[in-house]
Structure formats: structure tokens, C-alpha cells
Amino acid sequence: xxxxxxxxxxxxxxxxxxxxxxxESINWRALAPIGVFFLLCVVIAIFSPNFLSVSxxxxxxxxxxxxxxxxxxxxxxxxMGSIDLSVEGIVALCAVVTASLVLNDTFxxxxxxxxxxxxxxxxxIIGGINGSTHVYLKVPSFMxxxxxxxxxLGIATAALGGFPVRISDRGFRALTLGRTLGLPNGIWVAxxxxxxxxxVQERTRLGRYVYAIGTDETTARQSGVPIERTRVLVxxxxxxxxxxxxxxxxxxxxxxxxxxxxxxxxxxITAVVVGGTALSGGVGSVLNSVVGVLIVxxxxxxxxxxxxxxxxxxxxxxFLIIVAVTLALDRRQLLVVK
Amino acid sequence: MSDKQKELLRNLVPVFTLLILVLGIAAYEPRFLRPxxxxxxxADTMTxxxxxxxxxxxxxLGSIDLSIQAVASMTSCILAAxxxxxxxxxxxxxxxxxxxxxxxxxxVVNNFRIPSFVxxxxxxxxMTSVAFWASNERSIYISDNDKSAWLDWATGTTAGIDNExxxxxxxxxxxxxxxxxxxxxxLVRAVGSQEQAVVASxxxxxxxxxxxxxxxxxxxxxxxIVMAAxxxxxxxxxxxxxxxxxxACIIVGGTAITGGVGSIWKTFVGALIIAVVxxxxxxxxxxxxxxxxxxxxxxxxxxxxxxxxTKVSVVK
Numbered sequence: 001x002x003x004x005x006x007x008x009x010x011x012x013x014x015x016x017x018x019x020x021x022x023x024e025s026i027n028w029r030a031l032a033p034i035g036v037f038f039l040l041c042v043v044i045a046i047f048s049p050n051f052l053s054v055s056x057x058x059x060x061x062x063x064x065x066x067x068x069x070x071x072x073x074x075x076x077x078x079x080m081g082s083i084d085l086s087v088e089g090i091v092a093l094c095a096v097v098t099a100s101l102v103l104n105d106t107f108x109x110x111x112x113x114x115x116x117x118x119x120x121x122x123x124x125i126i127g128g129i130n131g132s133t134h135v136y137l138k139v140p141s142f143m144x145x146x147x148x149x150x151x152x153l154g155i156a157t158a159a160l161g162g163f164p165v166r167i168s169d170r171g172f173r174a175l176t177l178g179r180t181l182g183l184p185n186g187i188w189v190a191x192x193x194x195x196x197x198x199x200v201q202e203r204t205r206l207g208r209y210v211y212a213i214g215t216d217e218t219t220a221r222q223s224g225v226p227i228e229r230t231r232v233l234v235x236x237x238x239x240x241x242x243x244x245x246x247x248x249x250x251x252x253x254x255x256x257x258x259x260x261x262x263x264x265x266x267x268x269i270t271a272v273v274v275g276g277t278a279l280s281g282g283v284g285s286v287l288n289s290v291v292g293v294l295i296v297x298x299x300x301x302x303x304x305x306x307x308x309x310x311x312x313x314x315x316x317x318x319f320l321i322i323v324a325v326t327l328a329l330d331r332r333q334l335l336v337v338k
Numbered sequence: 339m340s341d342k343q344k345e346l347l348r349n350l351v352p353v354f355t356l357l358i359l360v361l362g363i364a365a366y367e368p369r370f371l372r373p374x375x376x377x378x379x380x381a382d383t384m385t386x387x388x389x390x391x392x393x394x395x396x397x398x399l400g401s402i403d404l405s406i407q408a409v410a411s412m413t414s415c416i417l418a419a420x421x422x423x424x425x426x427x428x429x430x431x432x433x434x435x436x437x438x439x440x441x442x443x444x445x446v447v448n449n450f451r452i453p454s455f456v457x458x459x460x461x462x463x464x465m466t467s468v469a470f471w472a473s474n475e476r477s478i479y480i481s482d483n484d485k486s487a488w489l490d491w492a493t494g495t496t497a498g499i500d501n502e503x504x505x506x507x508x509x510x511x512x513x514x515x516x517x518x519x520x521x522x523x524x525l526v527r528a529v530g531s532q533e534q535a536v537v538a539s540x541x542x543x544x545x546x547x548x549x550x551x552x553x554x555x556x557x558x559x560x561x562x563i564v565m566a567a568x569x570x571x572x573x574x575x576x577x578x579x580x581x582x583x584x585x586a587c588i589i590v591g592g593t594a595i596t597g598g599v600g601s602i603w604k605t606f607v608g609a610l611i612i613a614v615v616x617x618x619x620x621x622x623x624x625x626x627x628x629x630x631x632x633x634x635x636x637x638x639x640x641x642x643x644x645x646x647x648t649k650v651s652v653v654k
Contacts (some may be wrong), residue, residue, distance in 0.1 A: 269459070
């Protein structure tokens with residue numbers, strides 16, 4: 001007997017926040033992230049005229065490249081109502097893997113750009129470990145990813161005895177430092193990642209299953225959605241994106257070490273929730289998260305231009321998380337908050 | 339096996355684990371069992387226990403506090419920055435700042451209905467910013483004069499026993515009393531076991547949660563103060579490495595993250611287990627860098643073993 005399948009039409013993501021079919025049904029709350037983004041730009045431009053220049057725009061896009069790649073994976077995880085706290089661990093470990101495989105000062109290897117598939121693969125494997133531990137041992141995702149994230153950081157530190165690996169391959173560093181058509185290559189890589197994530201979200205069964213699970217897992221299971229497989233695959237996907245981000249971070253900084261990703265987790269989660277993807281799952285999209293990243297990076301950039309000390313940023317991001325989650329949550333669903 | 343026997347077994351497993359680990363190390367190195375050495379090991383463990391002791395309440399509710407390391411770092415900075423000018427008042431201000439962090443977490447979780455792991459992650463970020471601000475982005479040295487005048491209760495010795503141990507045991511006694519003798523303590527267990535039933539019986543669950551987060555913040559604050567006293571300095575990253583072992587020692591002690599089951603002495607035993615495992619790894623020759631790998635794995639495995647799967651139909 002064939003397994004029951006969700007009819008394709010019915011399972012189209014109906015809560016894709018940025019999409020609206022008719023003029024009457026414009027969801028104003030859903031457009032809020034874009035409004036916030038423009039408002040932010042206007043306010044910063046008033047205080048600091050340097051903000052509105054082509055070079056600063058490119059600087060902002062360039063700074064957004066790695067966070068955008070990271071949120072592509074994190075969005076799917078959060079859409080399922082889970083969370084991935086291992087972002088920093090995977091990025092650091094994959095950056096170390098990348099730096100060790102290209103021409104470097106510590107190990108004898110020279111894979112050049114071929115190091116990238118290995119980094120992405122390493123990320124995918126760790127994502128697979130995250131997902132299978134979460135699903136088959138039935139451990140909540142935040143606990144698994146917290147633990148595995150620390151394991152990755154530990155491996156990244158122990159493998160190098162606490163020292164960084166320096167990359168001497170200039171060709172490889174062009175992955176983020178070089179320019180194509182006037183834009184830094186990192187931006188193109190990020191754009192490609194967005195395209196891949198959009199295809200997964202809009203055109204694959206996996207994408208639809210993610211919305212189904214996030215909206216109501218019990219109903220999804222009864223409708224024949226393969227919950228376990230989908231959950232593992234989504235964590236693998238998140239790992240793949242984190243692996244790519246690791247390779248990009250290594251190329252950008254010219255080295256690989258355990259602390260290379262510190263602060264990335266915070267930015268990633270802030271961007272996803274500020275973009276309007278709800279932590280309770282089922283609501284949001286990867287495009288929302290792109291807007292979220294732009295908001296976070298523009299805010300950071302604006303604070304730098306206005307002379308705010310850099311250490312305030314973490315506090316501001318923490319504050320943003322609280323505000324954004326509060327505005328995005330559908331409180332009727334939440335009788336019990338743990 | 340009856341429920342009572344199961345309960346007994348669950349209580350004994352961590353204790354036996356600790357004994358076996360201690361005896362294992364003693365087989366390698368008999369001098370480990372000297373009383374003076376055992377007291378030193380316990381004293382070294384107390385900051386970890388203090389951080390985890392308050393968070394145990396939060397975990398027993400089925401929530402989590404991921405801000406404890408940030409709160410401890412912050413109070414260490416406030417203490418070190420204020421001690422030269424304000425003396426003993428600095429202790430109170432630092433402790434109050436820890437409590438305030440708990441108040442904020444509690445308010446955010448209760449009033450904005452944000453899941454605790456995100457709420458405390460965010461509050462932790464804010465506390466880190468406060469720590470950087472209070473310390474002017476560097477580590478602050480505590481002078482020997484200030485240390486002997488105001489921090490002797492934490493670092494000195496009384497009757498041959500390190501004061502950290504005494505502080506730890508006092509906290510253990512106080513929090514155990516709160517957990518087992520007060521209405522609040524009973525309700526913490528009840529909320530962790532079956533929150534909807536407690537809501538339905540007309541009890542103000544928000545107040546219970548709020549208090550639990552405040553206790554967690556206060557204890558993390560106290561841990562930061564003792565840590566600063568021991569190390570003779572405060573810094574915004576002083577306790578960053580402590581989140582993982584702190585959560586691990588709560589879970590390894592036998593408190594389940596699903597809530598309802600647990601106690602403070604279990605966290606005490608868990609902290610000692612973590613400390614002994616760390617010493618054991620050094621004996622066996624595991625580098626300091628690799629210890630994080632072990633703790634991460636221990637955390638995931640311990641959670642997988644202690645979690646109550648009957649309580650959660652959907653694991654997110």
C-alpha cells in the first residue's frame with residue numbers, strides 16, 4: 001500500500017509571511033520587518049550622512065554575507081519549532097577544517113577551492129548527528145545542539161592545541177575577498193545560498209513538510225508526513241549551510257581557530273526572529289530572515305557610524321530578540337511557556 | 339520494581355558514580371584521598387555548584403536559564419569595579435544586580451510569553467553588555483587590601499576548612515530548605531510535573547516561575563562574586579566557560595530537564611562528579627582543550643538518560 005501523501009496544492013505554505021495573493025489580504029504585521037528596515041535606514045541616514053553611500057551599502061552587504069548563509073539553515077530549524085544552538089561550534093570546526101585543507105602554515109595540504117565541499121560535508125555530518133540525536137533519542141533540540149556545539153568547539157580547539165591555522169592560499173581567500181561584477185564574492189555566495197534555500201522552501205516536499213510540522217506536528221504525523229526523516233534532514237541542511245559559512249569565515253579572516261565564530265549564534269537567532277519567523281514554528285520564511293539579517297547588520301553599522309561602543313551591540317541584539325519574539329508570537333497557542 | 343525502589347535507585351546512581359570515580363582516581367593516585375586534598379577539590383567545585391544551585395530551580399520547572407554565566411561575569415565586574423570606592427556595599431550591589439537579571443528573565447518569560455531558552459539567551463546578551471560597560475572592557479584587579487577586608491568570607495579558611503566549602507554547604511542547606519519545606523518549593527515540583535494541573539487549581543504559576551528565575555540570578559551573582567574573590571579579579575568573560583559544566587552538573591546529578599524531578603543535593607553531587615571527571619581526565623592525560631568535548635557528550639547523554647518521555651508527546 002502506498003503511503004498517504006499530502007496533496008501538493010493543499011500543502012503549499014499558507015503562512016509565508018511575505019507573500020500575499022490579493023490586495024485586500026495584505027497582512028500589515030507581516031510587512032513590519034521591511035518597514036522597520038526602511039525606518040532604521042532613514043533614522044541612521046539623518047544622524048550620519050555617510051550611511052547613504054555606495055561603498056557603505058557594499059560594506060553592509062558584505063558584512064551580511066556570512067549571517068545570511070547561517071540564517072538560511074536556522075530558519076528551517078526554527079520553522080519546525082526547534083532551535084539550533086550549535087551554529088558557532090559548526091562554523092568554527094568547519095573553518096578549522098577548511099583552513100587545514102588549503103595551503104596553510106600547519107598542515108601539508110593544498111586543496112584550494114576543493115576544501116569547500118569538505119567543509120560543507122563536515123557541517124552536514126554534524127547536522128546529521130544533531131538531528132539523529134534529537135529525533136531518535138528524543139532529546140529537545142536546544143539541549144542536543146548546545147552539547148554538540150560545545151563538542152565541536154572542543155574538537156576545533158583540541159585539534160590545534162589552542163593555536164590558529166593561518167591560510168597562505170591567496171586564491172582561496174578570493175572566495176570572500178575577490179570581486180565579481182564590482183561586488184565582493186561573498187555576496188554572490190550568499191545570494192546563491194538564498195536561491196537554494198528558496199527552492200527548498202517553495203519547490204520541494206521537504207519545504208512543505210517543514211511548515212506542516214511547525215504548524216501542528218500531530219496533525220502532520222497523522223497526514224503521513226515523515227516527521228523523523230524531515231527533522232533529521234532539516235538539521236543536516238542547517239549543518240550544510242553552517243559548514244559553508246565556516247569556509248567563508250576562514251576565507252574572510254585568512255585563518256581557522258575555535259573562536260572564529262564567537263557572536264555568530266546571537267546574530268543568527270536575532271536575525272531570524274527580527275525578520276518575523278516565529279519561534280513557535282510554522283510562520284515565516286527564508287526571505288524574512290534575509291530582511292532580518294539586513295536589519296541587524298544595518299543597526300550594527302549605524303551604531304558604529306554613530307560612535308556607539310561595540311560592546312553595546314550584544315545588549316541591543318538581546319533587547320531586539322525580546323521585542324521581536326514578543327511581537328511575533330501567536331499567544332493564543334501558548335498556554336504553557338517553558 | 340516498585341516506584342519507591344525506582345526512586346531510590348535513581349537517587350543512588352549519581353552518588354555511586356561519584357564514589358566509583360573517586361575510588362578510580364584513588365587507585366591511580368592514593369594521595370587523592372587525603373582529607374586536605376578532598377577539601378581542596380570540594381572548594382574548587384563550589385563556584386560551579388553555586389552557579390548551578392539556583393538554576394536547578396529553573397530546570398525543575400521544566401525551563402532553562404542560559405544566562406547564568408553572563409550574570410556571574412557581570413557581578414564579578416561590578417564587584418571588582420566598585421570595591422575600591424564603596425567597600426562592602428559593592429557586595430550587595432553585585433548580588434542585587436544578579437537578582438535583577440533574574441527579575442528581568444522572569445518578567446520576560448512570564449509577561450511576554452517567550453520560551454525561557456530564548457529569553458535567557460537574550461538577557462544573557464544584555465548582561466554581557468552591562469559587564470563590558472561596568473568593567474570598561476578589561477579585567478579589573480582586586481587589591482589584596484580589599485580582598486582581605488571584604489572577601490575573606492569567601493577565600494579564607496575556618497577551622498582548617500576553606501570558606502568556599504562552608505558557603506557552599508550553607509547555600510545547599512538554605513536552598514534545600516526552600517525546596518522541601520516551603521509552599522514555593524512544593525509548587526516548583528508541581529509546576530515541573532504538570533503545569534496545566536497547577537494552573538487549573540488556581541495557583542499563580544507566574545509568581546513561582548518569577549521567584550525561581552530570581553533565585554537563579556541571585557545564585558549566579560553569588561557565584562560571580564566568589565569567583566572574583568578567588569581569582570582576585572573581575573572580567574566580562576570570567577565565567578563564559580561555566581555554562582556547559584553548570585548545566586551538565588544539574589543534569590548529571592539526576593535532575594531531569596523535563597522538570598518535576600530533582601533536588602539541590604543532586605546538583606551538589608553532580609558538581610562533584612564534574613570536578614572529579616575533570617581531575618580524572620587530567621590524570622589519564624586528556625588535554626584541557628579536549629575536556630569540552632567530553633562535557634558536551636556527557637551533557638547530551640545525561641539528558642537522554644534522565645528525560646521523562648511520557649511527559650512530552652512532541653519533542654521540539
